[in-house]
Amino acid sequence: MKKIIILLALCVSFSSCLDLDPKKYEVINSSIFPQNKADAEALVVAAAYGTFRCSHYDGIFNCASGIQVVSDLSTDLGECLWDDSVWGPLLYHYWTPDYSYTNRFYSSYIKDFSKMILAEYRIADVEMSDDERNLLLAELNLAKGWLGYLLYDFYGPVPIPTLNELLDPLQEIIISRPTKEWMVSFIEESLKNAALYLPARYDAGDSNYGRFTKGLAYTILMKLYMHEQDWTRAEAIGRELEKPEYGYELVTNYKDIFTLENEKNREIIFAVQEDRGVSQQLWLAHVLPDTYPTKNPAIQKWNGFRVPWTFFHTYENNDKRLDVLISSYRGTDGILYNESNKDQYYSLSKGVIPLKYGEDPAATGEESQVDWIVYRYADVLTLLSEAIVRQAGVTQEAIDLLNKIRSRAGLSSYMVTDFNSVEEFLDALLLERGHEFFFEGMRRSDLIRHSKYIEYARKKGSTTTKDEFVLMPIPQSVINESKGLILQNPGY
Structure with missing residues (x-):
């Protein structure tokens, strides 16, 4: 299907105006829902997929303030033309x-962990085949593991409730x-349990695609490792x-990866499935200047996110990925x-335009129905190359994996003799991943893994960063409400 629509079934009963018994319409009554397979599927879709959206300004992957964009803006490849009092602390x-x-x-x-854990409990006794139940439970397991990984990478360990704690909501527990x-x-157990029952892939024409x-x-799981x-x-x-x-x-042409024609x-x-009137992403609105000429003149343009000139100049001149990094254009004003x-x-003024996503010819404002990509195979190949080198040194296989990405970009291939040390190769690979994945949310974790996140923040101009800022702070409201039980990350 083009888009998984997130629906949470709420059972609402109508009664006469004389019925003054209070009813909580925002709470699922587990005695009447879910009752059948269709109910169970609706519940699981809501609990498992609701988090991982890019739907206007909602969802952990939304392209206005989602985790990918926020991560990259905190690194050497992110800038923004909007008010520094708002975006400056991040940049x-x-x-x-x-x-x-x-x-x-x-x-x-x-x-959202609570929704996922409770959904597992609520579908346990719904009548369906073991295969059907296992598939739904696998989706919930993946959701738990994925959310766990994203928050762990950002904040370190986070509190996750047990089922028993969730089934006793009147007991105040921190x-x-x-x-x-x-x-x-x-995280590992959740993802492994998910992999046991999920299909390897869904093809483009499959109704379950997405x-x-x-x-x-x-x-x-590879990212966790x-x-x-x-x-x-x-x-x-x-x-x-x-x-x-x-x-x-790999797709043959880099810029074709992110277009409506090649979804x-x-x-x-x-990729998060985007569809007109259901869920749409806002990338072009967030990056295009109002003077930038587009085939569709109805596209909204807010002149925001940029790739800094300093990072732009690390690309080789003939790199085909520069086709979607706009450093020069003739504006509609001439x-x-x-x-x-x-x-x-x-x-x-602060950098080049990370165009990346193609136009939606039907767009009439900020919204685009071009699917929002979260992970792609180039990520796996370059991480595999890195994992090999960190164990066995610079091997021909690791070079070949990296060259697949360079070849698509129109660049010359590396040879083993180009590198005098593992460190030289890892530096080249880190730069290649930056060139490949700008504004896909990889850069922060890459720099931290290579012990360069704080160093590069200082080169970018930060005078306030600390070595401890490899983890983001736990919200102060959470620390206050926990009465000292939840400890803040170091450095804050």
């Missing part, structure tokens, strides 16, 4: 525990943060994802906008 690392753009993911999504070991085990797959579960520097297990997962059953392959291409591991007059004409 230059002077955020606090009260800053909305770093605490929003904790505040908005920590509660759940403490678990150990790092417990959190990693929770639902979770084993390929997605393993991709997140890279985060934990468990290179051996990361390599094993990367090799698993190379198998034909997953069907992944559901074989490079995509997971003015030539480029680096030479970037200060005179504001649109390029």
Whole structure:
């Protein structure tokens, strides 16, 4: 199906005006819902998929303030032309525990674990086949593991309730943060359990396209292992994802990956399904200057996110990925906008335009129905290359994996003799991933894994960052309400 529509079935009964008994219409009555397979599926779709949306300004992947964009804006490849009092703390690392753009993911999504865990409990006795139940439980397991990984990467371990605690809501319990070991085990176990029952992939024509797959579960698991520097297990997962059953392959032309015409291409591991009137992303509105000429003149343009000039100049001149990084254009006002007059004409003052996504010819404002990509196969190949080198040194296989990405970009291939050390190769790979995945949410975790996040923040101009800022702060309201049980991350 084009778009998984998030529906939460609420059972509402009508009665006479004399019935004054209070009713809570926002709470699911588990004695009457879910009753059948269709109810169970509706409940699971809401609980498992509701978090992972890019729907206007909603969802953890929304392209206005979602976790991918916020992550990248905090790195050397992110800039913004909007008010520095709002975006400056994120761009230059002077955020606090009260800053909305770093605490929003904790505040908005920590509660979604409860929905997922309760949905598992509520479908346990619904009449359906074991295969049908196992598939729904696998989707919930993937959702728990994925949300766990995203929040763990951002904040470190986060409190997750048990089923028993959720079934006794009148008891006021403050759940403490678990150990790092417990959190990693929770994520790993959830993703492995999901992979047992999910299909390897859904093809583009399948009505279930857009639902979770084993390929997605393993991709997140690979990212967890890279985060934990468990290179051996990361390599094993990367090799698993190379198998034909997953069907992944690189798209020939880079800019074709992100277009309406090439949705559901074989490079995509997971993309949020966008559809007119249901769920739409806002990327072009957030990056285009009002003078930028578009084929569709009805597209909204707010002149916001940029890739800094310093990062732009790290690309080789013949890199085909520059086709979607706009450093010069003739505006609809007749003015030539480029680096030479970037200060005179504001649109390029802080960097180049990360166009990336193609136009929606039917757009009539800020909204686009081009699917929003979260993970793709190029990510797996480059992480596999890194995992190999971190164990065995610079090998021909690792070079070949990286060259697949460079070849598509129209760049010359590396040879083993180009590198005098593992460190030189890792630096080249880190830069290549930056060039490949700008504004796809990879850069922050990449820089942290390579021990360069704080160093690069200082080079970008931050005078306030700290070594501890590799983790974002827990919202201050959470610390206050916990009465000392939930401890703040170091450095805040």
